[in-house]
Amino acid sequence: MAYWLMKSEPDVFGIDHLAERPDQIEPWDGVRNYQARNMMRDQMRPGDGVLFYHSNCTLPGVVGIAEIATQSRPDPTAFDPEAKYFDPKSDPDNPRWYLVDVRYVRHLKRTITLAELKEHSADLLKDMPLVRKGNRLSIMPVTPEQWNFILSLE
DNA sequence: GCCAACGTTGGC
DNA sequence: GCCAACGTTGGC
Numbered sequence A: 001m002a003y004w005l006m007k008s009e010p011d012v013f014g015i016d017h018l019a020e021r022p023d024q025i026e027p028w029d030g031v032r033n034y035q036a037r038n039m040m041r042d043q044m045r046p047g048d049g050v051l052f053y054h055s056n057c058t059l060p061g062v063v064g065i066a067e068i069a070t071q072s073r074p075d076p077t078a079f080d081p082e083a084k085y086f087d088p089k090s091d092p093d094n095p096r097w098y099l100v101d102v103r104y105v106r107h108l109k110r111t112i113t114l115a116e117l118k119e120h121s122a123d124l125l126k127d128m129p130l131v132r133k134g135n136r137l138s139i140m141p142v143t144p145e146q147w148n149f150i151l152s153l154e
Numbered sequence B, C: 001g002c003c004a005a006c007g008t009t010g011g012c
Helices: A015-020 A036-041 A115-120 A142-150
Strands: A001-010 A025-027 A047-052 A059-069 A102-111 A139-142
Touching: A001 A059, A001 A142, A015 A047, A015 A059, A015 A102, A036 A139, A047 A142, A059 A115, A102 A115, A139 A142
Parallel strands: A001 A047
Antiparallel strands: A001 A139, A025 A102, A047 A059, A059 A102
């Protein structure tokens, strides 16, 4: 079982939206970055743990825990000309983009802020892309050590 | 294959 | 709203 961190903008789709979904599950569509795609397509497995991160907001940070609910499958929004993330270069016979379903587990008791996590960017979290300047990766692997450490801050 | 231009992310 | 950092695109 592996661990991940997944970013989302709370104004668009935050942890509260996930918790309020029927079955508390949501397809993680719209990812259009190859590194992030490869992780979803090739490495994520049902049951993997997810740190749910809020980005582009007043208090960026880890706000909850989710889990991977399904194996990856092609992202249908890439084939839909009406969809925001339509990609004419993605062919149903040879899909370019993939998604997994994400299931809500729980809110954290408080937000573990990016500022707090950055305090550990020289030691415990030094290999985590999240705490590096200019990082834009929306999905990243988390080691068991990082997972345990971050949640110990709760 | 190089690289400038462009668009997006996301903290602040 | 600003802007640094970065990924992608497309001309050559």
